[in-house]
Amino acid sequence: MRFRTALAATVLGLTGVLGALLTPAQATTATAAATGFRISDSGRLLESNGDDFVMRGVNHAHTWYPTRTSSLADIKALGANTVRVVLSTGDRWARNDTADVAAVAAQCRQNRLICVLEAHDTTGYGEQSGAVSLSRAADYWIGVKSALEGQERYVIVNIGNEPYGNTGAHGWTSDTKAAIQKLRAAGFAHTLMVDAPNWGQDWSFTMRDNAASVFAADPERNTVFSVHMYGVFDTAAEINAYLNHFVAARLPIVVGEFGHNHSDGDPDEDTILAATQALGLGYLGWSWSGNGGGVEYLDMAAGFDATALTPWGRRIFHGPNGIAHTSKEATVYAGTGGTAPCAVTYRVTGQWTGGFQGELTVRNRGSAPVNGWTLAWTFPNGQNITQMWGGTPTRNGPTVTVTPAPYTSMIPANGSVSLGFLGTWNGSNEPPAAFTLNGAACSPA
Template sequence: MKRRLTIFGAALVAVAASFVVYAQEASAAVGLHVSGRNIVEANGQQFIMRGVNHPHVWYTGNTQAFADVKALGANTVRVVLGSGKRWGPSNDVANVISLCKANKLICVLEVHDTTGYGEDGAAATLDEAVNYWISQKANLVGQESYISINIGNEPIGNNNPQQWTAATVAAIQKMRSNGFQHLLMVDAPNWGQDWQNVMRDNAQTVLDADTQKNTVLSIHMYAVYANAQTIIDYLDRFQNNNWPLVIGEFGWQFQSGEVDHETLLAQADARGLGYIGWSWSGNTDPILDMATSFNPNQLTTWGQRIFNGAHGIKATAKQASVYGGTTSPSPSRSSASPSVSPSASRSASTSPSASRSASASPSQSQGGTKACTAAYSVVGSWPGGFQGQVTVTAGGQSIAGWTVKWTYANGQAVTSFWSANITSSGANVTATNVDYNGTVGAGQSTSFGFLGSYAGTNSVPTLTCTAR
């Protein structure tokens, strides 16, 4: 009897030991993965996404964008792909991943065709998006340290957002049953903005559906998040429940009622939350472009803010440790130009319809040995209103501040503004820098924007620029 007990005890020890080994193997991460509410790499080091969205599916020839956003400090790029239901199909996934790796960027790959399903009749289902990922599996397996799969962009509109939970659970489970071990990212309903709190209230159900416990939730913040308390309350709910979250898209407060990006950036930085701004270039709505015509030397107001401002990409991004963990030298820029492509739409934006118009020739004024030029352009207009942008460029020496003045000839008026302090006296307008864009290096540029009103003619004024 004693011998039998000894044998039985030994067997139990062996079983227990094998279970421990199995548990260790089951929990061993193959790449990027969730730990608590954080994203970490295979070695356990936390990785906080700091990057931009790139509308690749509409500009497949613009591969220089990967090097350009890296040179500006990004550690992540979210790449727009098409499943073939509405755009694409994107059959260049292997090349996209290679571009990310060559430029030491973490790639978030997303299917855009699902945008607004249930409200947009052309949209794909999440299940159709999963089928696309399955078709690309050979290109994705083995890349778990370098990519996250964002199953479908803004997969449910405002019609019946409650369907999001079941659809998302099914999509996660189908990805896992087909052998994907990647970090999965899932967008909220309500065009990504979750204003009815379906994702917030069902987050645990969705996270529990992942057998690998390797899913991160993604909120898109636009006009729904126009004040600080709304942003803080939403982020608090996720932090207090220890749920992993990234801000997968967001814009900026280009006019009253848009997202409070200052609070968003500060809160993300303080909480260690990843964020990915929309978007690098190529929008039909240029208000949300960070670079004009994909040119990193022509950053817009939004581009200057997100890359170079407080809590921005340059100040907070750290390169993934899989690439060595330090910022790489800036890649050299080629003269690649974007291919002709369909227009990219930004469904969640509430901005007015925009159309490009003429730019003013810059004028120059000397301030001692320092100088600056200013160029005025109307980047969008609609009946009775318009959006303007002024780009300030330093001369042969760096400047520590600038003032731009102009006089309207046709009764126009500035109604709101950003990235500058603007005052008006009748037709005369004066704009001065704010704290984060006054210092401009020799030959470098910064910009500010504003909304205005007009009646009839909206001619471009002559500008003067003085520097200090």
């Protein structure tokens, strides 16, 4: 897939989630004492505590839009548990240096997101002018290693985006093995993600047919394969056959990028979402915002505005098998005893035909005040807020985002604020399942 910013053309990649299986022999080094993510003997992506983790998220073009860091909070508020962040080695675009990589990783943690970091300059190597090799991408990661040390529980390193076009794709296998081994020799213990050739879509089956040997070449046995699904994957049969091949071979696979449309064909996004959910595989849609050059339809949020989701944005976040309905936050963010930094009580205080009155209490469980906040949730039955006191609501489909009134803008340490509202309902009036405060998941109070 090819992606254009206002400044330069680049290639799109589809991101998916891990979840395929490994052979017992492949899993011998995936020990329970792992310091970060690892692949289990059943082929699942596991957190360091052994809990299963299935990615549900989107791609964000950080390297071209470095000031749009608030997008991470917006992506989290809509329910994502993972974000794939576009970075540059400095060969084709401005280099994201060690300080910036560290800042991005910290912002992911602050917003309780798992961070998949990818080097985009490899896009279409062998075919795209200026694209660099996987070896060069590995050198970049080694150069910013200090920003990633100790982040194995929060960060997955996607070595290079779509590292071959269609020309010379046979070189993918040996180059991928060498890049993995270079990073391991440099001391990287992170889960590594490797993209397919053929602009990520692997229509030649180069990755599919060589994945086992690539996995075996990783001394840590901790590599995940990522296919990008655009026009090549325009039928349910193609999508299911590809994903099930990896599952049957007991090899981990994710859909690292995909869209609802593309210049090379019309992807079957409904099947991509349904198949990954059925198989327990992860997915990362392309992309949050900032697309140009004719593929603006791939934006999920118009102009980086979380309150202006596009049809594609509404589909991936709120549609069947979408992020809001299937995402589970990484348990690494639960903290000691699973205590969230906030708690929300939602209560219906009165109800009549077609209408109701409700109350929200937002508690700050931290040791410092919260000055200024955004509360977000998704109504499960199409409810709508018609009036609110204590805050200002904004609705985008079923998602509600609330900002405070002046007199509720500060939540004291270990204190709370209350909001009241009037709303409408039709058919059912079930409470929201989850809330986030400034992007952090809140527990029920």
